[in-house]
Amino acid sequence: MAYHSMKKQTSKGVRDGARCRVLAGRHAGKSGVVRDINTSKGGNVTITVVQDDGERFKTLARNVEIQ
Numbered sequence: 001m002a003y004h005s006m007k008k009q010t011s012k013g014v015r016d017g018a019r020c021r022v023l024a025g026r027h028a029g030k031s032g033v034v035r036d037i038n039t040s041k042g043g044n045v046t047i048t049v050v051q052d053d054g055e056r057f058k059t060l061a062r063n064v065e066i067q
Helices: none
Strands: 019-022 031-039 045-050 056-060 064-066
Antiparallel strands (some): 019 031, 019 064, 031 045, 045 056
16 A cells, blocks of 8 residues: 655645635635635645634635735
């Protein structure tokens, strides 16, 4: 059985501190600053976005556009 290492992968240049706008999903239309980037066991990249008013939400990195 071959060993495959999972690379920590980010979508579209997502990085901590970057401004982003959510294009799809439950939080579509919201924007803020990327704060926490995680990769799940299944390979999905999730991020925490902090809006200007301090509200936080989690979304998939593939649903955001970096500004």
